[in-house]
Each structure stands twice: as C-alpha cells, then as structure tokens.
Amino acid sequence: MTDIVRNTQAASTATTASTATTAANTVAAIVPSPFSVVLRWMSRRWQHFILAPLVLLWLSPMIWIVLTSLKTKVEVFDPDAGILPAVLNFANYPATLAVAPFGMYLVNSILVTGSILIAQLVTITLAAYAFARLEFPLKRFLFTLFLLQVMFPIYAIFLTNFVTLRELGLINTLPAMIVPFVASGYGTFMLRQAFRQVPSELSDAARLDGCGHLAILWHVYLPLVQPTLVAFGIISVVTHWNDYMWPLLVTNSDSVRTLPIGLGLLAKSDSGADWTRLMAGTTLVVSPLLLVFVIFQRRFIDSFMHTGVK
Amino acid sequence: MATVTLQNICKSYDKRDVVHDVSLTIEDREFMVLVGPSGCGKSTTLRMVAGLEDITAGQLVIDGVDVTHAAPQKRDIAMVFQSYALYPHMTAYRNMAFGLMKTTKLSKAEIDSRIHEAAEILNINDLLDRRPKELSGGERQRVAIGRALVRQPKVFLFDEPLSNLDAKLRNRMRGELKRLHRELGLTVIYVTHDQIEAMTLGTRVAMMSKGRLQQVGAPMDIYMHPANTFVATFIGSPEMGLIPCKANGTGMLSHTAFQAGIDMGQAGLPDDLILGVRAEEVSLTQGIGMARGRVERTELIGAEALLEVAVGDERITVRGAVAGAPEPGTEVGLDFDLSRVRLFHGKTGHAIDLQVDLQD
Numbered sequence: 001m002t003d004i005v006r007n008t009q010a011a012s013t014a015t016t017a018s019t020a021t022t023a024a025n026t027v028a029a030i031v032p033s034p035f036s037v038v039l040r041w042m043s044r045r046w047q048h049f050i051l052a053p054l055v056l057l058w059l060s061p062m063i064w065i066v067l068t069s070l071k072t073k074v075e076v077f078d079p080d081a082g083i084l085p086a087v088l089n090f091a092n093y094p095a096t097l098a099v100a101p102f103g104m105y106l107v108n109s110i111l112v113t114g115s116i117l118i119a120q121l122v123t124i125t126l127a128a129y130a131f132a133r134l135e136f137p138l139k140r141f142l143f144t145l146f147l148l149q150v151m152f153p154i155y156a157i158f159l160t161n162f163v164t165l166r167e168l169g170l171i172n173t174l175p176a177m178i179v180p181f182v183a184s185g186y187g188t189f190m191l192r193q194a195f196r197q198v199p200s201e202l203s204d205a206a207r208l209d210g211c212g213h214l215a216i217l218w219h220v221y222l223p224l225v226q227p228t229l230v231a232f233g234i235i236s237v238v239t240h241w242n243d244y245m246w247p248l249l250v251t252n253s254d255s256v257r258t259l260p261i262g263l264g265l266l267a268k269s270d271s272g273a274d275w276t277r278l279m280a281g282t283t284l285v286v287s288p289l290l291l292v293f294v295i296f297q298r299r300f301i302d303s304f305m306h307t308g309v310k
Numbered sequence: 311m312a313t314v315t316l317q318n319i320c321k322s323y324d325k326r327d328v329v330h331d332v333s334l335t336i337e338d339r340e341f342m343v344l345v346g347p348s349g350c351g352k353s354t355t356l357r358m359v360a361g362l363e364d365i366t367a368g369q370l371v372i373d374g375v376d377v378t379h380a381a382p383q384k385r386d387i388a389m390v391f392q393s394y395a396l397y398p399h400m401t402a403y404r405n406m407a408f409g410l411m412k413t414t415k416l417s418k419a420e421i422d423s424r425i426h427e428a429a430e431i432l433n434i435n436d437l438l439d440r441r442p443k444e445l446s447g448g449e450r451q452r453v454a455i456g457r458a459l460v461r462q463p464k465v466f467l468f469d470e471p472l473s474n475l476d477a478k479l480r481n482r483m484r485g486e487l488k489r490l491h492r493e494l495g496l497t498v499i500y501v502t503h504d505q506i507e508a509m510t511l512g513t514r515v516a517m518m519s520k521g522r523l524q525q526v527g528a529p530m531d532i533y534m535h536p537a538n539t540f541v542a543t544f545i546g547s548p549e550m551g552l553i554p555c556k557a558n559g560t561g562m563l564s565h566t567a568f569q570a571g572i573d574m575g576q577a578g579l580p581d582d583l584i585l586g587v588r589a590e591e592v593s594l595t596q597g598i599g600m601a602r603g604r605v606e607r608t609e610l611i612g613a614e615a616l617l618e619v620a621v622g623d624e625r626i627t628v629r630g631a632v633a634g635a636p637e638p639g640t641e642v643g644l645d646f647d648l649s650r651v652r653l654f655h656g657k658t659g660h661a662i663d664l665q666v667d668l669q670d
Contacts, residue, residue, distance in 0.1 A: 201395035204391065205395040206397075
C-alpha cells in the first residue's frame with residue numbers, strides 16, 4: 001500500500017517537474033504564480049487535509065499520556081505550565097514500578113491473554129467448522145444459542161460466572177480470569193462465515209486426497225482463513241489485555257493480578273489520583289500492544305480490510 | 311486399471327429420489343461419458359462413485375472389490391473438479407504432491423519423479439512453482455489433471471472439467487483429454503451436460519434424465535438409434551425434428567402436411583406416433599416433395615445453411631447449401647431420407663423398430 005502511494009507521489013512530482021521545465025523552456029517569460037502551484041498541490045492532496053486532523057485527534061490522548069508521564073506532580077496542576085514538560089523527568093517510571101509489582105502483573109497479563117487466545121482459537125475453529133460444514137441434529141438451534149451469547153451483555157452473567165468459579169474453588173487464581181472466556185460466540189460466528197466462503201469442492205478434493213475432518217481443517221480451511229484468524233486474535237487480545245472489571249472481581253492478591261488492576265491501584269491512592277505515575281503506568285501497560293501493532297501493522301490492516309471487521 | 315460396476319445404485323435425500331436404480335458397467339480402459347441436462351443426477355452418480363456422497367441403495371464394485379461404503383481414499387480413484395479445486399495456498403507442485411503424501415508411503419524422490427513425469431506429459435514443467443492464482447484457466451486445468459495423474463488411480467473421474475474454459479480452449483483440452491486417454495490407457499468416467507463433448511470423447515455414452523439411465527451405447531449408436539424422444543432431441547446438434555402423426559388402420563401415417571405409408575410388419579402399433587427426422591435426413595427439393603413446408607428462419611453458419619422449416623405446426627431443421635438458401639417465408643418441398651428416419655411411440659416416447667415408407 002505505502003509503496004504504491006510512494007510511487008504515485010514520485011510519479012506526480014516527476015510530472016510536475018517536467019511540465020514546469022517545458023513551460024519554462026517554451027514561454028520563459030511566464031512563470032506559474034505561487035498561488036496556482038499551491039492550489040494544484042492542494043487539489044491533488046486534499047485527502048491529507050482530512051486525514052491529518054483525524055490522526056492528531058486519535059493521537060492526542062496517547063501524546064498527552066506520554067507527556068504527562070514525563071512531568072513532575074507540581075507541573076501537572078500548574079495552570080501556567082505548558083503542554084510540554086519543562087524538564088524531561090523519567091523518575092515517574094521507576095516510582096510507578098515501585099508502587100506495585102508490575103513485572104508480576106505483566107507476566108500474569110501475558111499468561112491470561114495468551115491462554116485465552118490459544119484456547120479460543122482451538123474452540124472457535126472446531127465449533128465454526130462444525131457449524132459451517134457438518135450436519136447434525138439441532139444445528140440451527142445451537143447456532144442461535146451461540147449468537148444469543150454474542151448479544152448478551154457480559155456483565156449480565158458476571159454473578160453466575162462468579163458463583164460457578166467459587167464452586168470450583170478457582171477464585172483468586174489465574175484460571176478464574178481464563179476459564180469464562182475459553183469459548184467465544186463472536187469468534188465462532190466470524191470464523192463460520194469465513195469457512196462458508198471456502199468452496200466445498202476444496203474439501204471434496206481434500207477428502208479424495210485422504211484427509212479426514214481434522215486434516216481438512218488444518219491443511220485447507222485454516223490456511224485460507226488466516227486473515228480472519230488474525231483479525232479475531234487482535235480483537236481478543238486487546239479486549240482481554242485491557243479487561244478490568246472481571247479480573248478485579250475474581251482476584252484479591254498481588255500474585256494473580258493483571259496490569260489494568262495495577263493501574264487501578266495507582267488511580268485509587270488515598271491522596272487522590274497520582275496522575276504522573278498513573279500516566280507512566282498506562283504508558284507501560286499499552287506499550288506491549290503498541291509494539292506488537294507496529295511490528296505487524298501491515299498484516300493487521302490487511303486482515304481487517306479482508307474481513308471487513310471494523 | 312479396472313472395471314467399475316454400478317448395481318442398482320439409488321440416491322435419495324429426505325425420501326426425494328435423485329438417482330434411481332442406475333446399473334452400469336465401465337470396462338477397463340473405457341472412456342464412459344455420463345451426459346444429461348442439469349439436475350439429471352449425473353454429477354450425484356459420479357460423486358457416489360467417488361465416495362463423496364453416500365449410496366442410499368445398491369452396490370458399487372471397483373476392480374472386483376465392493377467399495378459401496380468405503381472412504382474416498384480407499385477406492386483408488388482420482389477426480390478432476392469443475393472449478394479445479396486446487397488448494398489456493400499451495401504451489402502447483404504441492405497441489406500435486408499433497409494427495410500422494412497423505413495416501414501413500416512414497417519417498418520424496420518417488421513423489422518428485424511422479425510429479426515431473428506428469429508435468430512432462432501435460433507440459434506444465436515451468437508452472438510447478440506457481441500458485442493457482444498465477445495460472446490461467448487452461449493451466450489450472452492441466453495442474454488439476456496432473457494432480458489426478460500422479461495418483462495413478464484405477465479410475466479417473468471428471469466432473470464437467472471443461473465448462474469453465476472458453477470455447478477455443480475447451481476444444482483444445484478435449485483433444486488433449488482424448489490423447490491422454492489413448493496414450494495412457496486410462497479408465498475414465500466423465501460427466502458433462504455438453505452433448506458434443508459426449509459424442510467426441512466417449513467410447514461409450516450413458517444418457518441420463520431425471521435420475522434414470524435412458525440409454526447406454528457408443529456415441530454414433532445413440533445418435534443413429536436413440537431409445538426415446540428425450541435422447542433423440544438431446545444428442546445431436548441441431549436437434550432432431552419431431553413430428554407427431556396419426557396411424558390409421560390402413561397402414562398410413564397421416565399428418566396435416568403429408569401422408570406416409572407404413573409397412574405394417576409389426577402388429578399392435580399405437581395410434582399416436584412421432585416421426586423423428588435429423589437435419590441431414592431431409593433435403594429441399596425443387597419439385598413438390600414428400601411434404602410441404604415454409605421456411606421460418608435461415609442461419610448461415612459458414613460451410614452450410616441451417617433452415618428452420620415449419621411442417622404444419624411442427625418445426626424441423628434442415629441442412630442445406632449456403633448458395634441459394636431460401637429466404638424466410640419461402641414455401642419449399644421436402645424429401646425425407648427414408649432409410650434413416652425413425653418412429654417413436656406417441657405417448658411413451660419410446661423408439662419403435664420399423665421400416666417407414668413415406669409417400670406424398
């Protein structure tokens with residue numbers, strides 16, 4: 001994508017240059033007025049006038065968070081201080097890390113989010129294949145139940161989930177944050193739609209090539225729905241990485257808490273919110289996600305373009 | 311290579327019969343074409359042979375082994391699909407190797423040599439590294455055939471493999487398939503709705519309609535002696551003209567436009583008969599002719615002219631010379647080639663074996 005944009009830009013610059021040269025050669029007296037040059041540039045790049053403010057709007061919270069994390073406590077509440085910190089003050093970061101065991105929280109967050117993702121990929125793949133390609137009794141009814149689960153607000157089942165987990169003796173453990181999310185109605189639905197796009201002749205061919213259901217799924221279906229899997233992966237990871245309510249409900253000791261809970265501790269200090277440390281903490285919490293996004297940016301965008309998920 | 315025997319094969323979905331009591335034997339090295347209009351059950355029959363559809367009733371035997379309920383990969387067959395069904399994420403080479411890796415214990419080197427052998431035959435050596443997306447329709451078709459060839463199966467199944475190609479390429483691939491069959495001595499079951507493919511490719515043709523087998527025989531046999539009016543109109547282009555007539559007790563076949571005397575060699579002839587006439591079995595005559603007709607439409611198709619002629623209420627097609635082809639609206643006289651025209655039962659449509667003597 002970027003390559004194409006770059007190429008067209010290069011090409012258009014070249015054209016402009018050549019027209020300018022020809023114009024200069026033939027009618028040396030007439031120089032194009034600066035105004036018309038600007039006008040032409042604007043007419044060609046008009047999208048940038050819309051996109052640039054939008055980019056700023058989306059980036060502003062992130063920029064504000066990072067800038068605030070570099071300020072001193074006094075500076076935050078000083079009406080005369082500018083948006084930029086007077087001195088770059090990195091002291092907030094070690095201070096934040098000292099408040100709570102963020103390293104442990106990070107490990108917990110990775111364990112919880114990773115386990116949920118892996119478990120979900122297994123369950124939704126199998127369920128979606130069954131709904132997309134197999135015939136079995138009550139198929140429609142069961143699928144409706146799955147869809148119903150998507151429409152149900154998650155908060156409505158918090159209590160019952162909590163009771164179930166307590167019965168199982170899982171409260172205040174890592175599995176408490178994983179088990180309720182190992183299946184996903186949304187993911188099953190999304191993947192089923194993707195599977196249905198795969199021509200059935202391909203699975204016929206695979207059957208003749210000696211594949212059973214699992215082999216067909218592994219060798220034919222999964223490679224073909226990769227974009228959907230990636231798109232679902234992002235949604236799942238972002239949701240559970242940032243999840244605050246449920247982990248807060250089922251944990252009460254440091255050893256099992258996740259990063260968002262750690263952030264909450266900063267916000268609820270007795271002396272009111274500790275903004276500088278809170279922002280430093282937030283920067284730390286979102287940076288792994290940002291990093292992953294930057295690395296796989298192209299892949300992610302392709303996936304979302306492909307699946308039409310917004 | 312082997313023989314395939316279908317014994318009273320039936321297929322029904324929810325008590326709706328799709329294939330009804332089909333019995334057919336495909337001999338070793340035979341090119342059997344299943345032909346019929348869409349929805350006639352030919353593809354379902356092929357998929358039952360492949361093992362992709364369950365057989366509701368009947369028995370399927372390949373090379374002496376009952377495989378009625380065997381899994382597809384246990385039947386030693388390979389199939390080429392209408393959409394080619396090449397795995398989009400694999401190169402042509404991987405597409406061809408995949409089935410071998412899954413179903414056989416061949417070494418990498420053996421698989422490699424089989425693939426190159428097939429690629430040589432199909433002239434696709436240069437395409438092996440490409441993915442299906444980077445291949446043209448004809449090239450995909452070759453890779454799909456290659457995928458079947460490397461399996462070295464007992465029977466090849468083709469499900470309308472040429473219908474996604476343009477007319478010119480289809481013609482070339484037809485020749486290619488014919489050559490492969492002849493040179494490699496393959497046993498083939500080939501499904502198509504195109505009667506030209508059936509006529510040109512098949513050593514034998516099995517004509518199906520509404521889930522039932524209508525007629526099985528060599529292409530020219532079916533063309534010359536169709537078992538009923540359905541086969542008569544389906545096979546052959548332009549299609550056979552059918553003229554309903556009455557048989558009166560005196561042995562005369564009567565129609566509003568003509569009368570013909572029948573040799574009553576066979577007793578119990580029905581009252582209602584249908585006269586079947588192919589385009590090349592009628593000729594225009596300068597004189598009165600056996601029957602009179604009016605030219606409705608003239609199609610000049612290069613080497614010859616096809617005339618649609620109304621005989622009474624019926625229309626038949628007549629082949630004629632391009633030079634001097636009559637304009638639409640012209641009254642013409644028609645002569646029938648008496649040794650070749652045929653009669654069908656007016657109610658059932660079944661062919662009647664009879665010598666006809668037409669008189670004007």
